[in-house]
Amino acid sequence: MRQSITFLLICVLLLSGCSSIHTEAANGSYYSPLIIAHRGASAVEPEHTFLSYDQAIDDEADYIEIDLRRTADGELVAMHDETVDRTTDGKGLVEELTLKKVKALDAGEGQTVPTMEEILKRYGSEVHYYIETREDDKGKLVMEEQLLQLLKQYAIPQDQVILQSFSKDSINALHELDPELTLVQLLKKKDVEQLDREDLQAIKDIAIGVGIYAGILEESVVDLIQNHKLEIHAYYRGDEKEWTEKMLQYEVDGIFSDDPAFLANKMEIEE
Numbered sequence: 001m002r003q004s005i006t007f008l009l010i011c012v013l014l015l016s017g018c019s020s021i022h023t024e025a026a027n028g029s030y031y032s033p034l035i036i037a038h039r040g041a042s043a044v045e046p047e048h049t050f051l052s053y054d055q056a057i058d059d060e061a062d063y064i065e066i067d068l069r070r071t072a073d074g075e076l077v078a079m080h081d082e083t084v085d086r087t088t089d090g091k092g093l094v095e096e097l098t099l100k101k102v103k104a105l106d107a108g109e110g111q112t113v114p115t116m117e118e119i120l121k122r123y124g125s126e127v128h129y130y131i132e133t134r135e136d137d138k139g140k141l142v143m144e145e146q147l148l149q150l151l152k153q154y155a156i157p158q159d160q161v162i163l164q165s166f167s168k169d170s171i172n173a174l175h176e177l178d179p180e181l182t183l184v185q186l187l188k189k190k191d192v193e194q195l196d197r198e199d200l201q202a203i204k205d206i207a208i209g210v211g212i213y214a215g216i217l218e219e220s221v222v223d224l225i226q227n228h229k230l231e232i233h234a235y236y237r238g239d240e241k242e243w244t245e246k247m248l249q250y251e252v253d254g255i256f257s258d259d260p261a262f263l264a265n266k267m268e269i270e271e
Contacts, residue, residue: 031248031251032267033247033248033251033252033253033254033255033267034062034063034233034253034254034255035060035061035062035063035254035255035257035260035263035264036061036062036063036065036130036233036254036255036256036257037052037053037056037059037061037063037064037065037257037260038065038235038256038257038258039052039065039066039067039078039080039258040052040053040054040055040056040064040065041053041055041056041059041061041258041259041260041261042258043240043258043259043262044258044259044261045108045109046087046107046108046109046111047080047087047108048066048067048078048079048080048087048107048113048114049107049108049109049111049112049113049114050111050114050122051108051109051111053119053122053123056260057123057127059259059260059261059264060260060264061257061260062128063127063128063129063130063162063254064123064127064128064129064130065130065131065132065256066078066116066119066129066130066131066132067079067080067132067134068116068131068132068133068134068143068147069082069094069095069134070094070095070136070142070143070146071094071095071097071098071099071102072095072096072097072098073098073099074146075099075115075117076115076116076117076143076146076147076150077094077099077102077113077114077115077116078113078114078115078116078119079094079102079113081094082094082095082137084097084102084105084113087107087108088105088106088107088108088113089105089106090102090104090105093137095136095137099115116131116147116150117150117154120150120151120153120154120156121154124154124155124156125154125155125156125157125160127160128160128161128162129156129160129161129162130161130162130164131147131161131162131163131164132163132164132165132186133147133163133164133165133167133170133174134165134166134167134170135167135169135170141167141169141170141173144170144173144174144177145177147163148174148177148178148181158178158180158181158182159182161181161182162182162183162184162208163181163182163183163184164183164184164185164186164211164233165185165186166186166187166188168185171183171185171206171207172206175206175207179206182208183206183207183208184207184208184209184210184211184231184233185203185207185209185210185211186210186211186212187210187211187212188213189213189215189216192212192213192216192221193216195221195224195225197228200224200225200228200230201228203230204228204229204230207230208230208231209225209230209231209232209233209253209254210225210230210231210232210233211232211233211234211235211256212225212232212233212234212235213234213235213236213237214234214235214236214243214246214247215236215237215243217234217246217247217250217252218250219250222250222251222252231253231254232250232252232253232254233252233253233254233255233256234247234250234252234254234255234256235256236256240257240258240259240262240263241262244262244263244266248266248267
């Protein structure tokens with residue numbers, strides 16, 4: 001009898017501790033947020049380079065996140081900042097530089113700044129894309145139609161693309177161009193603090209969720225958003241290791257990660 005009880009206890013321990021890419025939610029179901037490679041595996045390789053994207057793919061991220069800017073001659077390039085100063089050996093506003101000038105810059109480890117078209121040529125439908133659109137420096141919408149044309153040209157399935165923006169005008173324009181697009185409305189801290197049911201319903205009418213800063217995650221915010229059947233995709237600033245526990249604690253639906261391998265390992269249930 002004692003041996004049987006011991007055997008049962010061992011089985012329970014093994015089952016509860018088996019390795020998995022999921023974590024168990026409070027209701028007993030498995031919680032498995034999307035791993036969104038923030039500018040690629042940007043903690044490991046130079047952000048928004050093919051080295052960074054390749055690493056994210058090797059690390060089995062669910063999505064590669066790509067920020068877009070438009071050059072002076074109308075090309076869409078992967079660049080977060082409005083200038084090239086931080087991430088390359090050059091200086092200047094992206095929208096005031098031609099593609100040729102942008103391509104002449106070193107984006108780190110000898111890499112060049114990729115265009116959106118080059119990214120689609122390289123990976124095609126083999127990966128999932130999480131693309132951020134933005135207004136130009138004058139507040140104008142300049143990239144929505146061009147981006148959708150590229151996605152169509154390279155036959156990227158719609159269910160492999162999420163489009164996000166802090167610009168409500170951009171999100172609305174994308175929805176008008178194609179109501180079937182999967183959209184996420186990025187929200188700044190002040191937007192989240194002022195959220196009400198009417199705001200959330202307006203977002204739900206065109207988007208699947210919101211992107212919010214991990215620093216303002218709290219139970220009331222999470223409940224308000226998720227009770228409206230909207231997903232929460234959380235981003236952070238600074239050290240990922242400081243924020244991961246909080247993002248997992250609140251069971252957000254997607255996590256932007258500079259190091260997808262670290263996040264995946266963190267999500268595993270240790271034996």
